[in-house]
Amino acid sequence: MNEATPMSPRPSSASTANISRPGDTTPPGAPERPAPQAPGTPRTGAGSAGRPRQGLKARLMKPRTGGLLVLAVVVAVLPAFLQNAFHYDVAIQIGFNAIVAIGLNLLIGYCGQISLGHAGFLGVGAYFSAITVTNFGWPPLLSLVVAAVVVGLLAFVIARPILRLKGHYLAMATLGIGLIISIILNQEAQLTGGPDGMIVDPFTVFGFEFKKPWHWYSLVGGLLVIAAWLSLNIIDSPVGRALRAVHGSEVAAEVVGVDTTRYKVMIFVVSAVFASVVGSLGAHYIMFLSPQEASFFHSVELVIMVVLGGMASTFGAVVGAATLTALPQFLTFLEDYEHLIFGLILMLVMIFLPKGVVPSLAALFKRGGEK
Amino acid sequence: MSLLTVDTLVKEFGGVRAIDDLSFTIDPGTIHSIIGPNGAGKTTLFNLVTGVYTPTFGTVQFNGEPVTGKKPYELAARGMSRTFQNLQICMNMTALENVLVGRHLHLDGRLLPSLFRLPRIVRGDRAAEDMGRELMAFVGLEKYFDWDADAMPYGALKRLEIARALAAEPKLLLLDEPAAGLNDVESREIDNVIKKVAESGVTVVLVEHDMKMVMEISDHILVLDYGRKLTEGTPQEVRQNPDVIAAYLGQVA
């Protein structure tokens, strides 16, 4: 891609910079405004006067700085409140789910393309790691990376034909892909252990074995902050704007030069890789893996996390993952009524906060909500 | 040499010919208007030229290169940009971000630099934002920089589309009814903007119902009726053409 210095005139044709000349009169009725710059003159205050100066406070209000800081602080401080192994386990599971949800949110929330099959990618990553490490003795870190590459390629191959589909047809196709993967994992029992699942070796990196809860907590917490950072970077970049434009108006994006298919495929692959990495790590963490990981239910759960927390909000994805992971733990006392109540809560939240928890709450504080 | 050459273009929708054997050329550096009664095929023509639709028959040449059947983003990369009759604004973004989308071709759109927010991304975005603000000011939108697009009034969104299209630094700019739904004052402002764009060397093609505007700013007018060329020429020639009068006022009984 060509990154021309935006204000330098293009040799072949006139640059937009000199569309307006200093001598031009302001159109009637228009409010006064600073005269646009003449070409070639050095940039002075006039040209950048429109850009508000960003003080420390303004920077902290931005999700990329302030929000990330808050997330990092929460991750760092949370262990003080975790009293036992069970608490750690829930926190670690939240971290795993949040990373997948952050990736999926890029696809669903920002790019507007639904996937009801992402647990399939998570499952392929998980089984690739589990099988190569446990059965063939690969180093776990190598397996994780190779798995991510394999899943990325798989997603890439699938994405092109699939992402031509729109709306419910895309939902159907992704659902189909997820189900096919899940059926294969169930049926190829000699490799995967079938519905009974398989035992997975622990996660070791250069001889260090992750076994204590705080080992895993540190790893997952660190990865969560990195995932959020990457996601926030993407959103506020040419790639991110292209993705959001695909959601906002695909035809508008196309006519200003956005190859919409390329960006849809790109983010589909990115979100699948996020899922794959979590799949690999999750298999080592639980040290057991069953096709449930790749099931339709898990795919739906992941989508619910994104939508419940708030589409097009990185921190919404984290909140959604935390809610959906922790809620069932709080509801276990209901025993047989657990699913009934869980479903009711889900329906009520989506009916009354259709944009999801975080954007709806953010809108209460400032018009427009989080971007 | 002409900038755009349309040759024997045909577009059928289920047997109906929306564009029927249409040929014309557009010279660089002019303001070229396309007029015609409702349903004459003006917007369809725009969609064909910009690659949104694929022609049933015929060819389009842009800048001496055959571009028939090329995708809109490929045409954009060659210097074509447009606005839409029924707004195509990304309502999930701010006004400025919409303009920045228009800057896409001039920024680094690869994944990895954006993922890690390399300095080139930060620099590129900053320069693009400055330019975006200037363009917004140029079309009279300086009070809307950080507004969410879905909170802006219709007239402002019309201009925002123009700013977005200009951000791509096109050679050819196609405006589909830029003055539709605007009041007189706003219309005249758009007039001015179009003239200034043309003066800067961008070729403008305009679909417009506001005849006052068309007659005043066009160098050349193409009249469509039922997808065919009724006539073309200077505003003076077109104004006096009896076929045009008949098409607009209905057949004289």
Add this chain to the structure above:
Amino acid sequence: MLGEFIQYLFSGLTSGAIYALVGLGFALIYNASHVINFAQGEFVMLGGMGTVFLAAAGVPLPLAVVVAIIGTACVGFALEKLAVEQTKNASVVTLIIITIGASIVLRGAAQVLFDKQFHTLPAFSGDEPINVLGATITSQTLWVLGITALIVVVLQWFFNRTLLGKAILATSVNPLAAKLVGINVSFVLLLSFGMSAALGAIAGVLITPITSTNFEVGIMLGLKGFSAAILGGLGNPFGAVIGGLILGIVEAFGAGYISSEYKDAMAFIIILLALFFMPSGLFGKKGTERV
């Protein structure tokens, strides 16, 4: 050889007819509201489980069937009134999540109200198998096919010949215009949900003697019904019927001649292939995007 073929064909048509009924339910609701109702499979479960438990409580079977179908229709009304109608300007994904929430609620309620066991019903007209060209077919198969055919004919008549049916069609094409010419759009929505629920319940009653039922049977049936509706082309009820029959037959022949383990996978592979070449399904509206 021929007997085997006929056997697979009937088995495919039977499950295909059930998918068709579920798919019809998806299509009716989609047409009226543009909502994809992921609780459609739960209507099937409610029809079957409801009949089983009413019959067990001593209600005569025919009455139990009618009460279960009406009861399920009421659940459909409630879903529309209490959930779908309450959402204003919710995105497609949000609506999908709401209906998934409803499916979880209905499964949870069935688990509490009924139980988690598998149940079956006696076949409508005895278990005497019928021999057709070397294939053995149960009489229940004929009930499934016959009633499905009857429903398709009745719906065809309803949409083409009655004012109410035409009102529903009009609403699906353009809700605003329908409202302007005096059609009670919210009644149409309510009716569509009720009709879909009833269709699902009928499917549930029909299939229970063959496959038995429990609180979770709706999950896979719902997905297959959705697949049928998509394959046929969303918004085309009779496309959904064809889609359902194709799915059922592909599954039955796939399971019989290729691999029974991959029976379900084959249905989805067929759908993916179909969508790659026909992105709007077999009979879906193609239409050019207007900009």
